[in-house]
Amino acid sequence: MNYHIALIPGDGIGPEIVAEARKVLDRIAEKYGHKFEYEELLLGGASIDATGVPLTDGTVAAAKKSDAVLMGSIGGDTTTSPWYKLAPELRPEAGLLKIRKELNLFANLRPAVLYDELKAACPLRDEIIGDGFDMLIMRELTGGLYFGERKTFEENGLTTAVDTLTYNENEIRRIAIRGFDVARKRRKKVTSVDKANVLDSSRLWRKVVQEVAADYPDVTLEHMLVDNCAMQLVKNPGQFDVILTENMFGDILSDEASMVTGSIGMLSSASLNDTKLGLYEPSHGSAPDIAGEGIANPIATILSAAMLLRYSLDLDQEADAVEAAVKQVLKEGYRTADIASEGCSPVGTVEMGDLIAERI
Numbered sequence: 001m002n003y004h005i006a007l008i009p010g011d012g013i014g015p016e017i018v019a020e021a022r023k024v025l026d027r028i029a030e031k032y033g034h035k036f037e038y039e040e041l042l043l044g045g046a047s048i049d050a051t052g053v054p055l056t057d058g059t060v061a062a063a064k065k066s067d068a069v070l071m072g073s074i075g076g077d078t079t080t081s082p083w084y085k086l087a088p089e090l091r092p093e094a095g096l097l098k099i100r101k102e103l104n105l106f107a108n109l110r111p112a113v114l115y116d117e118l119k120a121a122c123p124l125r126d127e128i129i130g131d132g133f134d135m136l137i138m139r140e141l142t143g144g145l146y147f148g149e150r151k152t153f154e155e156n157g158l159t160t161a162v163d164t165l166t167y168n169e170n171e172i173r174r175i176a177i178r179g180f181d182v183a184r185k186r187r188k189k190v191t192s193v194d195k196a197n198v199l200d201s202s203r204l205w206r207k208v209v210q211e212v213a214a215d216y217p218d219v220t221l222e223h224m225l226v227d228n229c230a231m232q233l234v235k236n237p238g239q240f241d242v243i244l245t246e247n248m249f250g251d252i253l254s255d256e257a258s259m260v261t262g263s264i265g266m267l268s269s270a271s272l273n274d275t276k277l278g279l280y281e282p283s284h285g286s287a288p289d290i291a292g293e294g295i296a297n298p299i300a301t302i303l304s305a306a307m308l309l310r311y312s313l314d315l316d317q318e319a320d321a322v323e324a325a326v327k328q329v330l331k332e333g334y335r336t337a338d339i340a341s342e343g344c345s346p347v348g349t350v351e352m353g354d355l356i357a358e359r360i
């Protein structure tokens with residue numbers, strides 16, 4: 001079959017890691033007889049430099065027409081890059097938020113799995129790791145603090161800033177349904193994470209999630225406060241199956257979950273709507289501190305490409321093949337610097353991509 005894939009290399013390490021994911025997709029095409037046509041699109045800092053804005057209508061239109069979008073990462077060093085002297089709505093991140101909203105990508109799936117081979121890279125003690133863990137963070141992506149009204153103003157001689165956290169029941173219901181649906185195909189447990197002891201939006205979240213749970217008697221639901229969840233993730237990560245949570249909590253908890261898998265360079269993500277179109281990107285950022293050095297871990301992006309094959313193109317066998325190749329390379333001891341441990345074979349970004357592609 002022919003598929004049209006939009007590629008957004010982005011900024012920092014983005015182009016380096018997207019090149020490796022593309023290499024892996026090309027190998028899949030060759031092996032399974034597909035044709036992937038790529039179209040490169042601008043987003044974030046690269047778009048600002050070329051067009052003056054972080055997201056153009058052209059990028060949105062091309063993304064909407066594609067079968068799926070694969071992205072690297074956007075943004076620069078937020079303390080030194082000139083992009084952060086621009087008005088907030090003209091900065092790289094504004095482009096990412098806008099494309100998520102334009103494509104209605106309300107469901108962000110972030111799987112955090114500890115591969116047996118990476119136990120040595122996990123910062124937790126062996127008795128905490130136990131049999132390992134395999135959780136999925138279902139993060140709401142188009143609501144909450146990220147999209148509420150915000151302003152900075154002068155009041156009583158003081159500069160004051162406001163960000164608003166808003167959710168309506170429909171926004172909560174649709175992400176909760178996604179969480180329960182995916183839990184049904186896994187270990188049938190949903191941990192809904194909120195701050196219902198303080199926030200109205202969390203009290204509504206809990207009520208709606210509870211209502212949705214009634215349609216899933218086979219799935220166990222528990223509620224957990226977000227501060228406790230942050231602690232439980234390092235105390236006993238094995239307890240989690242699906243973590244269902246709002247936008248900002250999901251952002252923070254997914255970085256934490258990624259580190260217990262060994263490195264943020266391992267955590268893939270899929271941002272989905274009600275159609276087959278999705279945007280696939282690693283959970284990490286553009287890592288300006290290591291950009292251009294050829295040492296970034298491309299695995300999160302390669303595993304995001306596997307999610308693209310699975311969710312947007314319905315190519316399960318091909319997705320399995322990518323995931324198996326990643327495991328195989330780790331089993332053989334190859335490691336980028338972020339997941340290195342004693343006795344491993346150190347490799348750079350390009351070599352890691354080559355090794356994975358060769359094993360498909």
Ligand code: NAD
Binds near residue numbers: 077096264284295300
């Ligand atoms: P970051 O995730 O870019 O980097 C945090 C740390 O993790 C750095 O030390 C970095 O070197 C390391 N790291 C990240 N990815 C890695 C990889 N694949 N391999 C090896 N090491 C890796 O977070 P940050 O420094 O807070 O943010 C940098 C920029 O990225 C900011 O502009 C931020 O807004 C942006 N950002 C973008 C996305 C995205 O595009 N989805 C996500 C997060 C942050």
Ligand code: IPM
Binds near residue numbers: 075093096097251283
């Ligand atoms: C992520 C990133 C983004 C977010 C930023 C870059 C806007 O941190 O995808 O996790 O906060 O959603």
Ligand code: MN
Binds near residue numbers: 251252255283
């Ligand atoms: Mn983040």
